[in-house]
Amino acid sequence: MADYDFDVLVIGSGPGGYVAAIRAAQLGLKTACAESRETLGGTCLNVGCIPSKALLHASELFEEATSGKLAKLGIKTPTVELDLEAMHAQRIDAVKGLTGGIEFLFKKNKVEWLKGHATFTGKDSVKVGDREVRAKNIVIATGSSVTPLPGVEIDQKVVVDSTGALELPKVPEHLVVIGGGVIGLELGSVWRRVGAKVTVVEFLDQLLPGMDGEVRKEAGKLFKKQGMTLKLSTKVTGVQVNGDKATLTVEPSAGGAAETIEADAVLVSIGRRPNTSGLGLEAAGLSTNQRGQIEIDHDFRTSVPGIWAIGDVVPGPMLAHKAEDEGIAVAENIAGLTGIVNHDVIPSVVYTWPEISGVGLTEEQARERTEVKIGKFPMVGNSRAKTNHEPDGWVKVIADAKSDRVLGVWMIASVAGTMIAQAAQAMEFGATSEDIAYTCHAHPTHSEAFKEAAMAVQGKPIHI
Numbered sequence: 053m054a055d056y057d058f059d060v061l062v063i064g065s066g067p068g069g070y071v072a073a074i075r076a077a078q079l080g081l082k083t084a085c086a087e088s089r090e091t092l093g094g095t096c097l098n099v100g101c102i103p104s105k106a107l108l109h110a111s112e113l114f115e116e117a118t119s120g121k122l123a124k125l126g127i128k129t130p131t132v133e134l135d136l137e138a139m140h141a142q143r144i145d146a147v148k149g150l151t152g153g154i155e156f157l158f159k160k161n162k163v164e165w166l167k168g169h170a171t172f173t174g175k176d177s178v179k180v181g182d183r184e185v186r187a188k189n190i191v192i193a194t195g196s197s198v199t200p201l202p203g204v205e206i207d208q209k210v211v212v213d214s215t216g217a218l219e220l221p222k223v224p225e226h227l228v229v230i231g232g233g234v235i236g237l238e239l240g241s242v243w244r245r246v247g248a249k250v251t252v253v254e255f256l257d258q259l260l261p262g263m264d265g266e267v268r269k270e271a272g273k274l275f276k277k278q279g280m281t282l283k284l285s286t287k288v289t290g291v292q293v294n295g296d297k298a299t300l301t302v303e304p305s306a307g308g309a310a311e312t313i314e315a316d317a318v319l320v321s322i323g324r325r326p327n328t329s330g331l332g333l334e335a336a337g338l339s340t341n342q343r344g345q346i347e348i349d350h351d352f353r354t355s356v357p358g359i360w361a362i363g364d365v366v367p368g369p370m371l372a373h374k375a376e377d378e379g380i381a382v383a384e385n386i387a388g389l390t391g392i393v394n395h396d397v398i399p400s401v402v403y404t405w406p407e408i409s410g411v412g413l414t415e416e417q418a419r420e421r422t423e424v425k426i427g428k429f430p431m432v433g434n435s436r437a438k439t440n441h442e443p444d445g446w447v448k449v450i451a452d453a454k455s456d457r458v459l460g461v462w463m464i465a466s467v468a469g470t471m472i473a474q475a476a477q478a479m480e481f482g483a484t485s486e487d488i489a490y491t492c493h494a495h496p497t498h499s500e501a502f503k504e505a506a507m508a509v510q511g512k513p514i515h516i
């Protein structure tokens with residue numbers, strides 16, 4: 053240790069980085085974490101998962117009050133007003149509370165926060181601001197940033213990225229969302245619920261690329277039913293800003309006649325790219341792959357001994373919980389323990405209404421690999437969902453036809469984001485659909501739909 057300032061230096065304090073730093077410190081390693089933002093917590097806590105959920109929750113309650121849903125339950129709200137400033141204030145409060153919480157956890161665990169942008173100066177040395185430090189192990193957890201759309205300038209006023217869309221000072225009359233992925237649909241839902249007309253332009257023929265085909269089709273129907281305009285198989289070829297308005301030029305993805313769409317806000321959400329620029333990777337002897345990611349092995353080691361990488365900057369789904377689990381595993385590997393993440397069982401959730409979630413293989417992927425049995429159960433047959441007036445959606449269990457082992461689970465349900473944890477755990481334990489069908493589920497809960505979908509794999513659901 054004599055030559056080194058730290059056993060572990062983590063670059064980036066997002067869910068990957070801060071979790072890695074805390075676990076390393078818990079394991080007795082002298083640890084620092086470099087972060088260039090003013091607050092800890094990375095994209096997720098500052099401009100991602102947390103502020104978006106604060107707005108999703110508030111806007112959901114607003115819509116329940118304005119759409120007559122509460123009135124149906126006997127709760128009269130004759131005058132419902134939107135106080136957007138207060139809605140933003142509670143978002144800011146949520147972020148402040150949670151980022152401050154990480155600062156507290158760093159202090160509690162004796163993780164030193166090196167404030168500033170970190171750049172490699174060698175294989176085991178990094179400059180953070182004016183200070184150069186040496187560390188025996190360096191974990192790159194620099195995360196990702198918004199992918200720009202060539203030729204479209206983000207001004208954060210009329211044309212915004214996800215960060216700008218979290219902070220719009222007034223409800224746009226017409227918001228055009230470029231990209232029908234998770235972030236676009238979540239933020240589009242927020243602004244639709246509080247009164248914006250929302251159009252989603254998606255290059256592919258369905259929303260939510262990467263998800264199960266049936267889920268994608270159903271999601272399209274649900275968002276249309278809620279009043280979103282979907283322009284699928286359509287590409288944006290230009291965005292012209294005139295004052296506080298924008299004109300988008302779009303045409304069919306396969307080519308064809310162009311048309312224009314007028315908007316007063318445009319959200320560019322076509323994906324995210326790994327953060328590696330300005331990191332001085334060359335000084336460390338590292339490079340990126342064609343997608344700009346840092347390649348790692350099963351244990352999160354890069355090609356340079358002593359340098360590790362996790363989270364959005366490495367291949368795999370860009371999700372906070374994947375980054376967190378990798379953070380724990382990498383710290384354990386550095387400490388000489390065995391840290392493992394099962395990348396075949398990473399749940400993903402779209403926090404719209406209803407929520408959409410999945411884990412494991414899509415039906416298409418499963419059918420490509422083997423013969424499958426499918427069980428599906430609609431939420432309309434679930435007593436709790438019916439009582440709560442939440443009839444939309446279903447649960448689908450995909451099992452191997454021979455072994456009955458569960459290969460994938462997909463859900464559309466009001467609380468699908470919470471329900472998917474059970475599916476992930478079952479799969480982690482190698483469960484068969486029969487194991488789930490014979491597990492007692494509390495009544496009345498939405499989770500019973502999961503049990504019934506598992507029973508449906510055997511062709512024997514009860515409530516349908």
Ligand SMILES: Cc1cc2nc3c(=O)[nH]c(=O)nc-3n(C[C@H](O)[C@H](O)[C@H](O)COP(=O)(O)OP(=O)(O)OC[C@H]3O[C@@H](n4cnc5c(N)ncnc54)[C@H](O)[C@@H]3O)c2cc1C
Binds near residue numbers: 068100
């Ligand atoms: C609007 C939005 C909503 C989202 N919602 C969800 C969700 O609900 N659930 C979910 O699972 N995921 C969600 N995500 C994705 C999630 O935020 C990311 O997957 C997650 O934050 C990745 O964690 P990370 O630790 O890899 O990196 P990040 O969280 O991106 O953190 C990296 C940190 O490193 C810092 N950094 C970068 N380079 C340097 C450097 N050279 N020196 C010092 N510091 C540096 C950055 O400032 C940043 O703070 C959302 C993302 C967005 C944008």
